[in-house]
Each structure stands twice: as C-alpha cells, then as structure tokens.
Amino acid sequence: MAPDPKMLKIQLGIELRRLREEAECTAAAAAAVVGGTAPKISKIESGKQGITTAEVEKLSALYDAPAKRRKYLIGLASQLPRRSPRRTTYRDAVPDWFQRFHALEYAATDMRIYEVESVTGLLQTHDYARSMIHAWEPAADPRMIERQVQTRLDRQSVLTRRHKPLNLQVVLSETALRRVQGSGTIMRAQLEHLVETASKPNVDVRVLPFSVPNRISVASSATLLHLAEQQLSAVYLEDVLGATYLHEPTEFTRYSIVFERLRAAALPEQESQDFIAKVAATHD
Known part of the structure; x- marks a missing residue:
C-alpha cells in the first residue's frame, strides 16, 4: 500500500529543514538554488507544498547531505503524487x-x-x-x-x-x-x-x-x-x-x-x- 502523501510532504519538510539548519544555510540561499523565494522554502519545510526530486537533489547538494541520506530523500520525493489524491487509507x-x-x-x-x-x-x-x-x-x-x-x-x-x-x-x-x-x-x-x-x-x-x-x-x-x-x-x-x-x-x-x-x-x-x-x- 502506498504511503500517505500528506505525511510524505511533512516528513520531507522536516528532514530538509533539519539539514538546512545543520548546514547553517539561510532560506534565501536555499530558495536561490531551486529558483524560488524564501516563502516557498517555508511552505516546503512546513509540509504545505510538495517538492520535486530535482529540487531535493539540489537542496541536498547545497546542504552537503550524506549520499545515503540524499538518496533516501530523493526516493521519498519520487513517491509524491503529481495530482491531489483521493482520500483513502494509507499504511x-x-x-x-x-x-x-x-x-x-x-x-x-x-x-x-x-x-x-x-x-x-x-x-x-x-x-x-x-x-x-x-x-x-x-x-x-x-x-x-x-x-x-x-x-x-x-x-x-x-x-x-x-x-x-x-x-x-x-x-x-x-x-x-x-x-x-x-x-x-x-x-x-x-x-x-x-x-x-x-x-x-x-x-x-x-x-x-x-x-x-x-x-x-x-x-x-x-x-x-x-x-x-x-x-x-x-x-x-x-x-x-x-x-x-x-x-x-x-x-x-x-x-x-x-x-x-x-x-x-x-x-x-x-x-x-x-x-x-x-x-x-x-x-x-
């Protein structure tokens, strides 16, 4: 059974924020890498906005995330649906x-x-x-x-x-x-x-x-x-x-x-x- 898209977005946001803070990187610097604005990074980190695998890859590189962690986060992003899913049960x-x-x-x-x-x-x-x-x-x-x-x-x-x-x-x-x-x-x-x-x-x-x-x-x-x-x-x-x-x-x-x-x-x-x-x- 597929994982819950809402939980995926929230987890990705938490993980990316933690990496950014550990790297002592500003939201503005992160936004510049993905071609967005600081509010976009805020929405991603709070789980209110999705993120593409390419964006995760760029941010992970900016934060100098370990290769294993980078691969895991990219894998999470690849599971996010492109369209809003219907309400169902996820595990x-x-x-x-x-x-x-x-x-x-x-x-x-x-x-x-x-x-x-x-x-x-x-x-x-x-x-x-x-x-x-x-x-x-x-x-x-x-x-x-x-x-x-x-x-x-x-x-x-x-x-x-x-x-x-x-x-x-x-x-x-x-x-x-x-x-x-x-x-x-x-x-x-x-x-x-x-x-x-x-x-x-x-x-x-x-x-x-x-x-x-x-x-x-x-x-x-x-x-x-x-x-x-x-x-x-x-x-x-x-x-x-x-x-x-x-x-x-x-x-x-x-x-x-x-x-x-x-x-x-x-x-x-x-x-x-x-x-x-x-x-x-x-x-x-």
Whole structure:
C-alpha cells in the first residue's frame, strides 16, 4: 500500500529543514538554488507544498547531505503524487514507518501516548531498550542492535532540548510495569528511571492500575502527535507489519476523547510515581 502523501510532504519538510539548519544555510540561499523565494522554502519545510526530486537533489547538494541520506530523500520525493489524491487509507511498511515517525516525533510540540505492554521508547533505559530489541531480533548482529538502541536513546533529546522541549503525556497500563523485560534488575532500573523522568515539568506519566473498576478497555497502544508549525494533529498506530497515520479531524478527535478518558481513570501524577516506585521495589 502506498504511503500517505500528506505525511510524505511533512516528513520531507522536516528532514530538509533539519539539514538546512545543520548546514547553517539561510532560506534565501536555499530558495536561490531551486529558483524560488524564501516563502516557498517555508511552505516546503512546513509540509504545505510538495517538492520535486530535482529540487531535493539540489537542496541536498547545497546542504552537503550524506549520499545515503540524499538518496533516501530523493526516493521519498519520487513517491509524491503529481495530482491531489483521493482520500483513502494509507499504511507505511517496515522499515519506512520508523524513519517517518522519527521525523514527526522530532518536530512534534505535544505527544500523548497510551501504552499497554511496555514502557514507551522516549522513557526507556539503555538496558531495557536493548532487551526489547534483542527479543525481537535474537539473531541480529550485536553491533546492529547497539545502533538501534543508540538511535532510540538519541530520540529522547526532544524532552530536554533548549528550544521548545516536547510536552509529553503518557498513560501506562499496569501491565507495562509488571511484565518483566530482560530481568528484575533491568526492570528495577527502568522503573526508577521512569519515576525520575516523570518529575520533569514537561513530562506527565500516569499509571492505569488493574484495580480501577468499570474503565473502558483499549487493547492496543496509540500515539497522538501535534505539530504546531505543520498544523498537523495525527494518530500513529503501529503493528508488526508497519504503521498507519490517521489525520482526519474526526479520527483524531475520537482518539483524543478515548485518551482523555483513560487519563482520567489513571492515578494522578504523584500517586502514579509512588505506584511505580512500589513496583520497582518488588524487582531484585
């Protein structure tokens, strides 16, 4: 199934802006290369305007992007339809789903996450992340696993960056705290890290315990993203075959209502931290 054209444009814009800023290049200089104006670059970078493969190639050269990155971005641009597509359902196949999500996460101003089985990636420790990745790919080269772990940890910089750190709200099912990943030692360190990170002013972690009566049952995890500059609100749903983005207003609103109901049923912030600390103490 083809990727979502809207998400493609937004991802391309985020990636190109990041390259331009890293190259310390002005929007005016970028515009001159593609024969346009600074407002055109602004529209491209905010995902409001498409871009051709030739333009991506010229900008990538200007920004001195690595050859592998340049090839990847040109490939994305080649998937953009020339005409406005009809509304349909799109899915991102593995491995493209991760690179697209990584770009959106980097540009997001607010994220709300409901997790059922595990601690969300933005709050994971090195050992917990390594154990999860190894469980999925037990035969993988250790060097590849370590690169994936480092990528996951690098993503966490969105929580501590100086310019507009990500506002993160997380609702964790008690299952995520009780299910042992790796070992008791790894779990204890992970849960202690979770309590520490939850104390940050831009991070709100709440636990939905088994004991809450008559709450709604939501069997799968979901991530709600808001990107202010791109004027995008979307729901990210992941499974073993890839990922789906829902960005129609009615779709996002429905998930937003469900998330708020789950959050309302969860323990308050301080009680959640106390609960996590108590579970951590049960692990050796």
